[in-house]
Amino acid sequence: MPDLLLELFSEEIPARMQAKAADDLRRMVTDKLVAEGLVYEGAKAFATPRRLALTVHGIPVRQPDLKTERRGPKIGAPDAAVQGFLKATGLTSLDEAKIQRDPKGDFYIALIEKPGRDAIDVLAEILPVIIRTFPWPKSMRWGARSGKPGSLSWVRPLHAITATFGLETEEPDVVKFSVDGIEAGQTTYGHRFMAPSAISVRRFEDYEAKLKAAKVILDPQARKDIIFADAKELAFAQGFELVEDQVLLDEVSGLVEWPVVMMGSFEAEYLAIPDEVIRATIRNNQKCFVVKDPKTGKLTNKFVLTANIEATDGGKVIVAGNERVIRPRLSDAKFFYETDLKTKLEDRLPKFEQIVFHEKLGTQAARIKRIERLAAEIAPLVGADVAKAKRAAHLAKADLLTEVVGEFPEVQGLMGRYYAKAQGEDDSVAAACEEHYKPQGPADRVPTDPVSVAVALADKIDTLVGFWAINEKPTGSKDPYALRRAALGVIRLIAENRLRMSLASALRQSLLLHHRTFSLKEADSINSDLANESFPQGEAFVDFSANVLEFFRKSVWERCVPETARSLAGAIAKRFNDGGDAPFTEMYEWARAAQTVSFAMTKIRIDEIILDERPEVLREMIVDAENFALSFHGSTLEDLLAFFADRLKVQLREQGARHDLVDAVFALGDQDDLLMIVRRVEALGKFLDSDDGKNLLAGTKRASNILSIEEKKDKRTFDGAPDAALYSLSEEKALAKAIGEVKAEASAAVAKEDFAAAMSAMAKLRPPVDAFFDKVRVNDDDPKVRENRLKLLNEIRSATRAVADFSKIQD
Amino acid sequence: MDASLPAHMRPERSFQGFILALQRFWAEQGCVILQPYDMEMGAGTFHPATTLRALGPKPWNAAYVQPSRRPKDGRYGENPNRMQHYYQFQVIMKPSPPNLQELYLKSLAAIGIDSAVHDIRFVEDDWESPTLGAWGLGWECWCDGMEVSQFTYFQQVAGFECAPVAGELTYGLERLAMYVQGVDRVYDLNFNGREGDAKVTYGDVFLQAEQEYSRHNFEYADTAMLFEQFKMAEAACRKYLDAGWREGGNRKQHLLALPAYDQCIKASHVFNLLDARGVISVTERQSYIFRVRELAKACGEAWIHTEAGGAA
Known part of the structure; x- marks a missing residue:
């Protein structure tokens, strides 16, 4: 069967778009072929900087013929209906129609045969459509034709189209079509500089070979292999090792049609710059690989470049040129690095006062303060030194302001x-400056140094709580602040470091810190209004006053209050002195404001006295004030905890935990200790793999099923303790006894967080449960006995709830 | 390269010879060779021969040197290649000819860059000018890993679709000349191609200017005056735009597009100076860029209602 060769030859296609474009071309052409009834044997697409190419082999020469039947009017129908039928089906008379009998009568049937078309004609129809509708991420118009509407859009100007179709043994035909004035043919061009002449091609095999002879390697994988092998070889020959970089390799292979790998060097003095900076400089700006010394693991003063030509001078000029570009780049980097070293990290911090982190969440400086305080709260829970955690949080963001x-x-x-x-700085503090960003994704390393862990948690929790508080949560595919990643980071930090901490209380702390930022922001704006006397006059003052009072209500526990209260008191005094003719409502509001201020001032004074005399009283009052503050944030914390639960479920499932076991543990409610959840799920999984586990689950389920049927029947529940006096059978008594024992044992184990022991305790329920169902009829004729037995079944269910809600577990 | 040139006129010896070689090459391709526009601007693209002429249906081929002022890039003459004033060589061809890439490569050959020994590459670089409301697709052109030119197919200018599309080439002259002359410091460029006492370097011509303008741009530029100038240029631009419209028969015409656009160029440069002085905050910056863009768009609209803009 014949093959198709298609090549779209253009000006340079951006490297990052090539792989997807090749894939799209293959998918679009083959989908369309199949839709046209042309089932092919295989297809492969390629891209170079200047061309997209596709080969589809084993395409049938013709589409299959299509036979369809079309039902017409009844025999004896009016002439108009018959004429319409003939016209629609192309029959010349009713003699050509069949007659079909069915219960409703006899009908004319037309047999329509649609002969299949030649595949080459189908191709000539579909290819231009595919070219015109090709999904480039960005495309453009060009040339004289772009003056008219409807001109072709392509990623860069398209110059030639090769499209041939035919058998291996014969001279193929050109698929005849044209797009925007470009006629499909069989002429392409070789390497831009080394073999720019036209090449006539027949089919894929000679196409690929002729291109190779014209210094074009068509297959991107082949170009990658060459670059990778040659680069490794060059480094190895000098006793070095290539620093592998897949992303860079992908990009570089999309920038050349004929890769020529060469090695250059730079002055050894630049090795004083950190390796990562050298690599970033050389890689980002110059698309070159760096090389390391295997003995030290450090970079050497070499780099590997990939040119697109075999230069007539052997590449001397190219290497020298690249070295000339890299030198000033490294010189800049070195200058930046040395300049950075002259300023201490903490001396950069004041600048953060001017940098807004998020309009509603305050400046970077405010954010750093919050992270510092939260890290200090978290530090003892994760075994970190409080002072180091605070110090690390203090400095961790400062490098954002470095050159x-x-x-x-x-x-x-x-x-x-x-x-x-x-x-x-202390080693842990320095490490935390880097590691507090981790883990960045599911594959990233989780830090283990407690200082890093404390700051990493504080950083991520601050972000999450902040965006939750201003209601900027991720929706669907939109997660601009990477909040899902942050939540997963928190989960992994806790679970993988096996940390015991209440997530809820950390979130609560963080929300209080955010509340303080919000209050300070409001205080700033109120203070500046008061200072400028720019508050509204007359009736409009009512709103202003209401805002001020609301502010006092929300932030009365905060340290931002005294200054505001003092300036407000000043403003009130002034207003009463000059405002003789002010309207009643305004003066009334001023009076109300005065009252609030006097309350605030008194409270501040009293707080100071209490702090001196009875600090524990003040602490209790602060707790009240905190609860009051949190009441302004609705269900923020609950919503965020639920979000964590969802992310944890996703995470556990991705690690292979059964989703029903995860549900069974979450169904217990009030789970905010992530590690305990993880451990419960793990223990439950192991237990259910054992025979005891399986049988106990079966018994529990049987009990649940019976209960739910009877509960429905009686329209009541069977809660409450069974009456021991009503037990008549030994199996009943044995089960009741076992439940009592197991409950106690399991709860004790759970209290010790020994979930394996809790599960073993559960296992003891299995024999009495089995025996009970064997020997005891639950629905006894005596309603009292029946009720008692149902209550006993309910006890099985409640006993198992010490570890999980078994009803959520699937068989 | 023209072998008959005397040594001091050769592009690899002389900065001015280098410019002349480019001008001659593009003149031979049918471009009109313009002289620099007589206003301060950040890039050759601002020249009305590009911004305005890129709009409308009429063919237009031009090439010119444009002094480009980027006040923020001043380094008091201490950086080997960063300056607040430098030259761009600009080519615009509308509609873009099918062989524009080949012409570009030939122009490199004309200034002494041989594609048999140099590695010349077209690396994706989408161009966008927020102040001009313009964008296009193209590349930065690399020679041995160094960016030497910008190559853009204009898709939109001043908020209007380009129909037909113009091709634009921008050569960073100093950088290319440094490469061709083999010097690492821009001030060491041989300007006139002579040797010994007769030699004039780029530093002889421009070093003092770089030092003085860096002081001016960062320390002394009168910000109160500049704020005022921005407002005045903006107001004048609006005024000329409003005054220029004529309704004749069933079509609208504009009679003052070019003078209005001058004020837009002025506003843009004043904004750049204010930005260099550090007196524009991050949020204000956006709003200034927006204001200049609105002027550019209005000028573009006026232009397409002029004769050269294709209205007649």
Whole structure:
């Protein structure tokens, strides 16, 4: 069967678009072929910077003929209906129609045969449509034709189309079509510089070979293999090792049709710059690989470039040219790095006062303060030194303001670590500057140093709580602040470090810190209004006053109040002195404001006294005030906890845990200790793999089923303790006894967080449960006995709830 | 390269010879060789010969040198290749000819860059000018890993679709000349191609200017005056735009598009100076860019109602 060769030859296609474009071309052409009844044997697509190519082999020469039947009017129908039928089906008379009998009568049937078309004609029809509708991420118009509407859009100007179709043994035919004035033919071109002449091609095999002779390697994988092998070889020959970089390799292979790999070098003095910065400089700006010394693991002063030509001078000029470009780049990087080292990280922090993190969540400075305080709260829970955690949180974001990070955002954190180390910070503090961003994704490493863990948790929780508080949650595929990733990060930090901490209380702390930011922001704006006397006059003052009072209500426990209260008191005094003719409502509001202020001032004074005399009283009052503050944030914390539960479920499932076991544990409710949830699910999974587990589950389910049937029947539940006096059979007594024992044992084990022991305790229920169902008839004729036995069944269910809700578990 | 040139006129010896070689090459391709526009601007694209002429149906082929002022890039003459004033060589061809890439490569050959020994590459670079309301697709052109030119197919300018599309080439002259002359510091470029006492370097011509303008741009530029100038240029631009419309028969015409656009160029440069002085906050910055873009769009609209803009 014949093959199709298609090539779309254009100006340089962006490297990042090539792979997907090749894939799209293959998919679009083959889908369309199949839709046209042309089932092919195989297809492969390729891309170079200047061409997309596709070969589809084993396409039938013709479409199959299509036979369809069409039912017409009844025999004896009016002439108009018959004429319409003939016209629609192309029959010349009713003699050509069949007659079909069915219960409703006899009908004319037309047999329509649609002969299949030649595949080459089908191709000539579908290919231009595919070219015109090709899904480039960005496309453009060009040339004289772009002056008229409807001109072709392509990723860059399209110059030639090759489209041939035919058998291996014969001279193939050109698929005749044209797009925007470009006629499909069988002429393509070789390498832009080394073999630019036209080449006539017949089919894929000679196409690929002729291109190769014209210095074009068609297959991107082949180009990658060449670059990778040659680069490794070049490094190895000098006793070095290539620093492998798949992403860069993909990109570089999309920038050349004929890869020529060469090695250049730079002055060894630049090796004083951190390796990661050298690599970022050389990779991002110059698309070159770096090379390391296998003995030290450090970079050497070499780089590997990939040119697109075999230069007539052997590449000397090219290597020298690249070295000339890399030198000033490294010189800049070195200058940035050395400049950065001259300023201590903490001295950069004041600048964060001017940088807004998020309009509603305040400045970066406010955010850093919150993270510092939260990290200090979390530190003892994760075994970190409080002072170190605070210090690390204090410095961790400072590298964002350094020159190197400004130039290469991907080394943020890492530079913080270098700079912290350089200014003599503690090792853990320096490490946390880098590691507090981790884990960045499911594959990223989870930090283990407690200082890093504390700051990483504080950073992520601050982000999550903040965006939840201003109601910017992820929806569907939209998650612009990467909140799902942050939540997964928190989960992994806790689970993989086996940390015991209440997530709910950490979230609560964080929300209080955010509340403080909100209050301070409001206080700032109120204070500046008061200072400028720019508050509204007359009736409009009512709203202003209401805002001020609301502010006092919300933030009376905060330290931002005294200053505001004092300036408000000043404003009130002034207003009463000059405002003789002000309207009644305004003066009334001023009076109300005065009352609130006097309350606030008194409270501040009293707080100071209590703090001196009875600090524990003040602490209790602060707790009240905190609860009051949190009441302004609705269900933020509950919603966020539910979000964590969802992410945890996803995470556990992705790790292979059964989703029903996860549900069974979550159904217990009030689970905010992530580690306990994980351990329960693990223990439950193991238990259910054992025979005891399986049988107990079966018994529990049987009990649940009977209960739910009888509960429905009686329209009541069977809660409450069974009456021991009503037990008549030994199996009943044995079960009751076992339940009592198991409940106690399991609860004790759960209290010790020994879920394996709790499960073993559960296993003891199995024999009495089995024996009970064997020997005891639940629906006894005596209603009292029946009720009692149902209550006993209910006890089985409640006993198992010590570890999980068994009813959620599937068989 | 023209072998008959005397040594001091050769592009690899002389900065001015280099410019002349480019001008001559593009003149031979049918471009009109313009002189620089007589206003301060951030890039050759701002020249009305590009911004405005890119709009409308009429063919247009031009090439010119444009001094480009980027106040923020001043380094007091201390950086080897960063300056607040440098030259761009700009080519615009509308509609873009089918062999524009080949012409570009030939132009490199004309200034001494041989594609048999140099690695020349077209690397994706989508161009966008927020102040001009313009965008296009194309590449940055690399020579041995160094970006030497921008190559853009204009798709939209001043908020209007380009029909037909113009091809635009921008050569960074100093950088290319440094490469061709083999010097690492821009001030060491041989300007006139002479040697010994007769030699004039780029530094002789521009170093003092770089130092003085860096002081001006970062320290002394009168911000109160500049804020005022921005407002005045914006107001004048609006005024000329409003005054220029004529309703004649069933079509609208504009009679003052070019003078109005001058004020848009002025506003843009004043904004760049204010930005360099650090007196524009991040949020204000966006709003200034928006204001200039609105002017550019209105000028573009006026232009397409002029004769050269294709209205007649």
